[in-house]
Structure formats: C-alpha cells, structure tokens
Amino acid sequence: MIKVGFVTCVQLGYSCMEAIYEVGGKLDLAISLLDNQAKSKSGRIYLDSFCNSKGIPLLKASHVNNPEVIQSIKDAQLDWLFIIGWSQIASQEVLEAPKRGVLGMHPTLLPTGRGRAAIPWAILKGLSKTGVTLFKLDSGVDTGPVVDQIEIALDNQVDANILYQEVDAAHISLIKKVIPSLMADDLVLKEQDESLATEWPGRKPEDGLIDLTGSVFDAHRMVRALTRPYPGAFYFVDGIKVVVWKAVISKSRLSDRTINFYDGQLQILEYELINVK
Structure with missing residues (x-):
C-alpha cells in the first residue's frame, strides 16, 4: 500500500x-x-x-x-x-x-513561469492562460518532472x-x-522541456509604481495584478501616495479620481491615501 x-x-x-x-x-x-x-x-x-x-x-x-x-x-x-x-x-x-x-x-503551467510572484506576473504579462x-x-x-496540470483561462478583466x-x-x-x-x-511523471522554460523574478512593493507617462492599458493591468492580497499599484500626488485597489478604463466619469494617460482615462474606483511627507 x-x-x-x-x-x-x-x-x-x-x-x-x-x-x-x-x-x-x-x-x-x-x-x-x-x-x-x-x-x-x-x-x-x-x-x-x-x-x-x-x-x-x-x-x-x-x-x-x-x-x-x-x-x-x-x-x-x-x-x-x-x-x-x-x-x-x-x-x-x-x-x-x-x-x-x-x-x-x-501556480503556473511549468516550465513557464518558474520562480516568484506567479499570480501578478501572469496578469502583467497579459497571458491568455495560466494554471x-x-x-x-x-x-x-x-x-522537477511534472505529474499533472490544470489550466486557468485569463482575460483583460x-x-x-x-x-x-x-x-x-x-x-x-x-x-x-x-x-x-x-x-x-x-x-506518470514527465520531464519538463527546458527549451520552453521561463523564469519570473521576485517583485518588491516599490515595483508597483504606475507610469503616468505610459499607457492606460499598462496601468490598468498593473492595478489588476497588484490588488489585494498584494501591496497594490500606486502613484504620488503632492506628497500623497495613492494606492489603487480597483480601476476601470472608461471615458465616462465614474469616480472622483481619474488619471489621464495619452491613450485613455483610468477611473479609480477604490483607493487608499497615504501621507508620505
């Protein structure tokens, strides 16, 4: 037995x-x-x-x-x-x-995504699936050799x-x-295909800084990738750190806080203000 x-x-x-x-x-x-x-x-x-x-x-x-x-x-x-x-x-x-x-x-489909921060990276990389x-x-x-896998479909939400x-x-x-x-x-164990292997590095809380000169789509992806239980994506306004927990790309004004990017608007629905002065 x-x-x-x-x-x-x-x-x-x-x-x-x-x-x-x-x-x-x-x-x-x-x-x-x-x-x-x-x-x-x-x-x-x-x-x-x-x-x-x-x-x-x-x-x-x-x-x-x-x-x-x-x-x-x-x-x-x-x-x-x-x-x-x-x-x-x-x-x-x-x-x-x-x-x-x-x-x-x-929490990836090995040999893809060996290493750390598997959940944030799967979203940040815009993958269509993980697992x-x-x-x-x-x-x-x-x-090590794989026993089995389960796939999880991903979308842009x-x-x-x-x-x-x-x-x-x-x-x-x-x-x-x-x-x-x-x-x-x-x-039945199957050896991983080393030619397909990728490694994802660890991430630090400071890596969540939103690039306000970048794309709204990249910013939205970062917010989704770093929301709870992770430290959150953030930006600064007048010495205040704004941690963004939830946001949507929208032309309509849905909240009292909006970030304008060159290619669209990010409407911030849930956020936290931290005084860093």
Missing part, C-alpha cells in the same frame, strides 16, 4: 488534505509548524482536530529540515510527501527521505484577488484528480 505524508501550515494545504480523503485517499503522517510559530501568517491553521479525527500521526517542528522531521518520514516509510503552503525550502535530505519523492505545487502544476521537487527551482481564488481551487481540483493514480502507484 502506498504511504503518503503532508506538510503544511496554511488553509490551502489543509483544504488539499481534506480533498485527499474526499476521493478515497489517506495520509500516514502530517507535519506542521510549532503552535507558536507564524501566528500572523496569512491563512495559518492548525491540523490537530483533523489529524485526530482521521488517525493521522502529527509532528510539529520549527523547520521541515530538522532531524526529527527527516527521521519521522523514514520511520513512517512514506512513498510520497506533499509540501503545499510552506515557505521553508526542503533540503536534499528531505527530498530523499520518502521512497518515491516529494510533490509540490506551482497550476503538480510536480516532483528536485534540487532546482520548479524544475481578471485581477489578482480573483486569480488567487482560482489558483487555490485548482490546487484542490488537481489533488482530487491525481490522488487515485497516486494511491494505485500509477503516477
């Missing part, structure tokens, strides 16, 4: 754990952070009740690379270990601890908040799709 473990400390990972049981799978080990860690982390959850109800051994550790974590994986004789919703990078020892390997998710990839982790960054929710839903759908094959020991 295939034995599976799961590492997470956030709601998305917990939802994926639930999805495993919804399609008839089971877990033989769960690993999470110590209770006093990452209390302010967005979506931080605790696995105690779920693990107790399902009879899943639960280990809490300060870091996924701790010796006790590696030993617990080996003691449980895991075939596969999922790491989803976890910011710590797994060491080579962790990657080699399960018999068949470690599986992770990346979520389940793949086997290796020593590279998002370079989608924003980061909507795409974030669609990416979360795709994680759960992909888990449900793959678990039956995983439990039957029938997974």
Whole structure:
C-alpha cells in the first residue's frame, strides 16, 4: 500500500488534505509548524482536530529540515510527501527521505513561469492562460518532472484577488484528480522541456509604481495584478501616495479620481491615501 505524508501550515494545504480523503485517499503522517510559530501568517491553521479525527500521526517542528522531521518520514516509510503552503525550502535530505519523492505545487503551467510572484506576473504579462502544476521537487527551482496540470483561462478583466481564488481551487481540483493514480502507484511523471522554460523574478512593493507617462492599458493591468492580497499599484500626488485597489478604463466619469494617460482615462474606483511627507 502506498504511504503518503503532508506538510503544511496554511488553509490551502489543509483544504488539499481534506480533498485527499474526499476521493478515497489517506495520509500516514502530517507535519506542521510549532503552535507558536507564524501566528500572523496569512491563512495559518492548525491540523490537530483533523489529524485526530482521521488517525493521522502529527509532528510539529520549527523547520521541515530538522532531524526529527527527516527521521519521522523514514520511520513512517512514506512513498510520497506533499509540501503545499510552506515557505521553508526542503533540503536534499528531505527530498530523499520518502521512497518515491516529494510533490509540490506551482501556480503556473511549468516550465513557464518558474520562480516568484506567479499570480501578478501572469496578469502583467497579459497571458491568455495560466494554471497550476503538480510536480516532483528536485534540487532546482520548479524544475522537477511534472505529474499533472490544470489550466486557468485569463482575460483583460481578471485581477489578482480573483486569480488567487482560482489558483487555490485548482490546487484542490488537481489533488482530487491525481490522488487515485497516486494511491494505485500509477503516477506518470514527465520531464519538463527546458527549451520552453521561463523564469519570473521576485517583485518588491516599490515595483508597483504606475507610469503616468505610459499607457492606460499598462496601468490598468498593473492595478489588476497588484490588488489585494498584494501591496497594490500606486502613484504620488503632492506628497500623497495613492494606492489603487480597483480601476476601470472608461471615458465616462465614474469616480472622483481619474488619471489621464495619452491613450485613455483610468477611473479609480477604490483607493487608499497615504501621507508620505
């Protein structure tokens, strides 16, 4: 029988754990952070009740690379270990601890978009589609062989908040799709085509500055890409930082705040003023 473990400390990972049981799978080990860690982390959850109800051994550790974590994986004789919703990078020892390997998710259609800030970049680049990839982790960054993918269609109205929710839903759908094959020991892994690989760099809050001399379409794209849960696109007026959370391209006056570009008007519908003087 295939034995599976799961590492997470956030709601998305917990939802994926639930999805495993919804399609008839089971877990033989769960690993999470110590209770006093990452209390302010967005979506931080605790696995105690779920693990107790399902009879899943639960280990809490300060870091996924701790010796006790590696030993617990080996003691449980895991075939596969999922790491989803976890910011710590797994060491080579962790990657080699399960018999068949470690599986992770990346919110692009690998090999496109290896790296950081996948949701903002998908919108900023004006892609027609993105998605979520389940793949086997290796020593590279998002370079391991692919198990499966789910596509997400994009249009010129989608924003980061909507795409974030669609990416979360795709994680759960992909888990449900793959678990039956995983439990039957029938997974087929496909190496990524390096000739198609692209890497997206990390982004900083200051990268959200709107170019007031540029195109209204670029500005609108930036607003959509950086809205909540991200830091927001912004510009300055008389020492005031205007963070734009929602805007539309329109010739009609829809709000009390409008930016005129050479090729159109951006009507700002939701914004926040920050005094930086």
